Amino acid sequence: MGIDYYGILQIKRNSSDLDIKKAYRNLALGFHPDRLEDPCTLQVFKLICEAYDVLGNAMHRAVFDQYGEEGLKRGVPSPDGYIQPYHYHGDGMRTYKDFFGTSSPFADLLEYYINPKPMYDLPEGRGFKKKQPAIRHTLCLTLHEIFFGGVKKMKIQRLEYIGPEQGKTEVKEKILSIPIKPGVPPGTEIIMPEEGDQNPTQTPADIIFVVEDRPHEHFIREGNNLITQAEISLEESLLGTTITINSIDHRTIRIPITDIVCPNYEKLVPGEGMPIVDQYSEKGDLIIRFNVIYPKYLPKASKEMMEKAFYMAKIGGGHNQPEMINKMILADKILRVDPDEQLPPF
Structure with a gap:
């Protein structure tokens, strides 16, 4: 069966990123080794941190949802290449510190959530959004498609906003129409602007298709x-x-x-x-x-005829005498003309 990371965090499989963070926060604070003296606490704490490390990462979560813990830790193939096996580093306190900014379970962590900084104090509140790194895919085209050009349809999956408030996202499919110019050379990059995952704090990434010839x-x-x-x-x-x-x-x-x-x-x-x-x-x-x-195989008679033919070519044109060879070819072409079609002599 393998480990059920959703069960560890006590959340549903369709939980949002915010739900995952809330669940991890409550459990990590509750099972922090400095709060409890039970020796089993450390192992439970590590499992909680590992569950968040997997479900808090979009790619790891997608692999786990499809292949379970076994596929996640063994590695699986994908359209863009082999996805390497996942291994948790084993340091739960490191995950805790990356999340809370401190290793202490007694810090006043609620202050940030109860009285968050105003949006206008943050770069995002002032209209600045960091753009996500570009996503690159290989676009294999047949010579027929390259010769005529046209439009290539590609299906992608990406996170899109749900509802008018744009507070949540979910995975949806989208068809991209990629313009192909006739004769487009291999290595050409065709950019589809901001077709990556939608995010309230970041500008979606560009998707770049790199042309490659199909054999x-x-x-x-x-x-x-x-x-x-x-x-x-x-x-x-x-x-x-x-x-x-x-x-x-x-x-x-x-x-x-x-x-x-x-x-x-x-x-x-x-x-x-x-x-x-x-x-x-x-x-x-x-x-x-x-x-x-x-x-x-060549019969002896054929060899003798070929020997005579090469001998005649040799004595008629000789070696390294292109002018003589050209005259022989011209004479040969004249002799092939039907006698009735030959021009009368001057």
Whole structure:
């Protein structure tokens, strides 16, 4: 079963923060070791202080409400990462002193509650509110969402005021609409101002979403460019082929490969990458990298024919003679034209 911290403080599970503080104050004063001489008092006092240390902390209380003492002290996973196990430091007097400002049980503590300082003497009464630290979340977006942009809906839970007097808060769900610009780069921070927990003495925190690319099946984004890989045979790498690619915006692109595909060769297709942020009409490039699949076996006759082909290329163009190679390619293209379509000689 584990320890029931609500039972120790003798309060209900839906008690407010003020109810928790009142219960702890009464019990801590009543079971203070300097008031009672019973040796069991110290252990009871520590349990009371531990119960307040858990329920007085919003995160610890939320974990305890969902997973109990076992989950709280073992640690649990969360959407933002692993929540570390909770361990009470064991010094009840330290908790008592942090709460009351003194370790003495005989101090005139009621004076502050009976005659509190006027609000205008406090910074909050003069209109000054300290802003809570920003809350950061990772926003994973698909390349499709980044390409088109739009609005991303995210559900959050936060403390909101109850009633017109705004004296109490409770956890409520809220849907945030996050604007996504086409082509937004990874690491971009999208700020939702003051969407954190509401608090009468503090300004709600900003919620910051940090953009991160979700892995895609075929594409990788590098800056504004898209990188993809195509598999071709050795024959296609030497004789040419046509690559068919389905783009992010659901178009079919056919790219002819007429060059010889050598190691580290890349085919660049201008304007088929990701939109450039704030310049939607302009896009990056598509870069195709190749993986050449070699045949596992070649018959002897095929090897002899390839040997003759490479020999003819060697004697016709030679090594390091690009001009001669270009003339051979031009002559080869001319010979491929149908005789009926050839221009008459001058």
